[in-house]
Structure formats: C-alpha cells, structure tokens
Amino acid sequence: MPGEEGTRTSLDAGFPAFFAAHFDFVCRSLLRLGVREADLADVAQDVFVLVHRSFGTLDRGRHPRPWLFGFARGYASNYRRLGWHRAGEILDDHRGSSQRLVDKIDARTRVARGLAALDDDKVTVLVLHDMEGLAAPEIATELGVPVNTIYTRIRAARAAFKAALAEEAS
Amino acid sequence: MTNAGPPDDELTALFGEERAQHVFSDQLRVSVLRGVERAILLAPAVIVGVGAAAAVGSAGAAASKAWTTKVVITIAALSFGVGTAAGVVGTKVLTPRPRAAPIAVTSATAVRTAELPLAPAPPNSEPAPEPATPPPPTAPSARPPATPASAHGAEASPSTLARESEIIEKGRTALARGRAADALAAVDEHKRLFPRGRLGEERDELAIRALRFAGRSDEANARAKEFAKTYPSSIYLGTIEAPER
Numbered sequence: 001m002p003g004e005e006g007t008r009t010s011l012d013a014g015f016p017a018f019f020a021a022h023f024d025f026v027c028r029s030l031l032r033l034g035v036r037e038a039d040l041a042d043v044a045q046d047v048f049v050l051v052h053r054s055f056g057t058l059d060r061g062r063h064p065r066p067w068l069f070g071f072a073r074g075y076a077s078n079y080r081r082l083g084w085h086r087a088g089e090i091l092d093d094h095r096g097s098s099q100r101l102v103d104k105i106d107a108r109t110r111v112a113r114g115l116a117a118l119d120d121d122k123v124t125v126l127v128l129h130d131m132e133g134l135a136a137p138e139i140a141t142e143l144g145v146p147v148n149t150i151y152t153r154i155r156a157a158r159a160a161f162k163a164a165l166a167e168e169a170s
Numbered sequence: 171m172t173n174a175g176p177p178d179d180e181l182t183a184l185f186g187e188e189r190a191q192h193v194f195s196d197q198l199r200v201s202v203l204r205g206v207e208r209a210i211l212l213a214p215a216v217i218v219g220v221g222a223a224a225a226v227g228s229a230g231a232a233a234s235k236a237w238t239t240k241v242v243i244t245i246a247a248l249s250f251g252v253g254t255a256a257g258v259v260g261t262k263v264l265t266p267r268p269r270a271a272p273i274a275v276t277s278a279t280a281v282r283t284a285e286l287p288l289a290p291a292p293p294n295s296e297p298a299p300e301p302a303t304p305p306p307p308t309a310p311s312a313r314p315p316a317t318p319a320s321a322h323g324a325e326a327s328p329s330t331l332a333r334e335s336e337i338i339e340k341g342r343t344a345l346a347r348g349r350a351a352d353a354l355a356a357v358d359e360h361k362r363l364f365p366r367g368r369l370g371e372e373r374d375e376l377a378i379r380a381l382r383f384a385g386r387s388d389e390a391n392a393r394a395k396e397f398a399k400t401y402p403s404s405i406y407l408g409t410i411e412a413p414e415r
Contacts, residue, residue: 052210
C-alpha cells in the first residue's frame with residue numbers, strides 16, 4: 001500500500017478524464033436498467049459520487065466498464081426498488097401505447113423493457129458483450145467466472161431477451 | 171475468437187438503433203460533474219448506502235478518504251475549465267497559484283448549495299445564476315469570463331471535451347465491432363484535433379488495443395511500453411499489456 005502512494009497523485013488527476021470517458025456509458029447503462037430520463041442527472045450524479053469514492057481501489061488490471069456497470073446496476077436496482085411507482089408508471093405508459101403503435105416505440109424503450117425481464121447475470125452479459133462490445137474474457141475476469149460460463153450466459157440472455165420482446169409485441 | 175458469436179441480425183439491428191438513440195448533452199455532463207463535485211465537498215465522509223457499494227472493496231474506505239482532498243482539487247479545476255461559476259473564476263484563474271483559487275470558489279458554491287433542501291439541478295437545465303457571489307475585488311469586467319482566451323482554455327471547454335469524448339467513443343465502438351482501421355482513424359483524428367487533449371490517455375490506450383487487434387504486435391508492444399512510462403498509474407495498464415488471453 002505505501003508503495004502506491006506516489007502513483008496516486010496522477011491517478012487523482014485522472015478522475016475528470018475518467019468521468020468524461022465513461023459518462024455516456026454510465027448514462028446508457030442507467031437508462032437500459034430502467035432509470036427514467038427525467039431522473040438521469042440525479043442518478044448519474046449519485047453513481048459517480050460512489051465511483052469516485054472507490055476510484056483509488058479500481059483494479060488497473062481490469063477493464064473499467066464492467067466495474068462501472070456494477071455500480072450502475074446496484075444503483076438502478078435500488079432506484080427501482082425505492083421508486084417502483086415511478087418506474088411502473090413509465091412501463092405502463094409504454095405498454096398502453098405498444099398495442100396501438102408498435103412501430104413508434106423507440107429502440108431504447110424496447111431494449112429497456114426486454115432487459116427488465118432478465119435476471120442480473122443475463123443483463124450484465126447482454127449489455128457488456130452485445131451492446132458495448134466488450135470481450136467475453138474481460139467480463140469473465142471481472143465477474144470471476146470461467147469464460148465458458150459467460151458464453152453460455154450470452155446465449156441464454158439472447159434467447160430470454162428475444163422471448164421478452166416477442167411477448168411484448170404480442 | 172468469440173465463442174458466442176455476434177447476436178443475430180434482429181438483435182444487431184435493434185442494438186445498433188438503440189445505441190444511436192442515446193445522446194447526452196454537454197449540459198447534462200457539466201451539471202452532473204458539478205453535482206458530484208458538490209456532493210464530495212459537502213459530505214466527504216458519508217457514504218450513501220446502496221447496493222452498488224458491494225462493488226467497493228473494503229480496503230477502499232481508508233484510501234478514498236485520504237485522497238478526497240486531492241480529487242476535489244482536480245474536479246474543481248475541471249469544472250472551472252468548463253466554465254461553471256465563470257464570473258468569479260474568470261479573473262482568479264490567472265493568479266499565480268491556480269490550484270488555490272478553485273477550492274475557494276467551489277467551496278462557496280457548495281456552501282450555498284448546502285442551504286437548499288436536497289435539490290440537485292434538474293437535468294438539461296441551465297445552471298442557476300449565482301447572485302450571492304461577491305464580485306471579485308479587482309477589475310471584474312476587464313475580462314469577459316466565458317471567452318476561451320488561450321488554446322489551453324479552448325481544450326478545456328465542455329464542448330471540446332464532449333467532442334474529444336465523441337471521437338474516442340467512436341473509435342472504441344469501431345474496435346468493438348472489429349474495425350481496427352476505423353479505430354485507428356479515430357485515434358489519428360483525435361491526435362490531430364486535440365494534440366494536448368484531456369483524453370490523450372484514452373486515445374493511446376485505444377491505439378494500442380487497435381494495433382494489437384490488427385495484428386501489429388510490435389508496434390502495439392512498443393507503444394504499450396511508452397504508455398506505461400507516460401502513465402505509470404493508468405487504470406488501463408492491464409488492458410494494454412495483457413496479450414490475447
């Protein structure tokens with residue numbers, strides 16, 4: 001630990017750039033996880049405050065995005081739990097309109113709704129691998145599971161996601 | 171390489187469309203950064219308990235507290251450059267000890283905010299005017315605050331930072347889709363437009379991964395070595411050094 005003190009100064013200086021580099025990713029993740037656009041600024045702020053607090057413990061040997069996604073997911077699940085009525089309103093809004101105007105629903109809404117039907121493990125691999133383009137080994141390292149498990153999850157996640165889409169459309 | 175293969179056409183199309191619909195404004199970026207800055211200044215020791223804290227190693231608490239101060243300086247300096255509280259900052263930024271000024275200024279902002287009952291700025295709204303701030307003692311109107319007078323100032327403005335981020339993000343997306351040449355083109359574009367940009371570290375990291383992907387291992391290794399020298403504590407060291415697993 002003491003040996004790292006010298007290097008922390010420059011890591012501190014890295015936080016604003018880190019913020020700039022990953023802000024969009026965190027916002028995308030939060031919206032995908034069911035955070036309302038109207039709440040995005042507040043929630044993103046809270047997430048980055050948490051991120052900042054443990055910025056010094058970020059494992060430099062790892063890709064930062066799975067790590068960041070962990071924050072977004074944890075926070076979003078809290079958000080949904082505590083503000084369920086609000087999230088529910090949105091889903092209901094869209095569900096009502098989906099029966100009439102299937103084509104008009106934007107892709108973001110479809111994705112968020114599909115993801116809402118999946119468990120956390122599937123959401124994580126689908127977002128990080130299929131939507132953000134991270135390699136399976138990177139995800140496996142972060143989650144601490146064998147890479148083959150990740151491949152299995154990816155396939156299962158796609159199937160479950162498509163099933164959810166189909167159900168929405170019907 | 172990916173055993174799971176790419177998603178099928180339907181999902182690829184949907185994910186591509188969805189990705190394109192996520193557009194975030196500079197205003198949002200700046201207002202969130204200001205909010206983070208405020209939160210850190212107001213309550214450095216209080217951790218909001220949420221599930222996300224699970225991602226935090228237990229060793230983190232002590233360390234993060236130790237550097238709260240330093241990070242605050244950094245963040246203050248950035249939002250400074252981005253032109254928040256521009257009226258006050260405009261004159262002070264040119265004093266001989268630039269690091270001292272942001273702290274004083276931001277603390278003032280934070281204290282004022284503290285009087286508000288938990289009301290973070292609404293998304294996409296202009297930052298509120300700051301009437302409570304006393305005018306700087308000397309020549310307040312001599313220097314228009316929002317003018318990026320120097321090249322340095324220009325590189326720190328919110329729109330250029332967003333532009334930088336956009337280029338890097340474009341490169342990352344290209345690489346994620348297996349288009350190393352496009353990723354390297356984004357690297358060149360960023361280097362040309364922002365030779366001293368804030369995301370130089372991100373650019374170099376992207377370049378190294380793209381070179382590796384393109385099979386140009388010697389170049390990648392040489393640049394990785396250079397990178398480790400330039401950014402000895404970079405969070406990307408692992409991602410650039412590790413060859414294919």
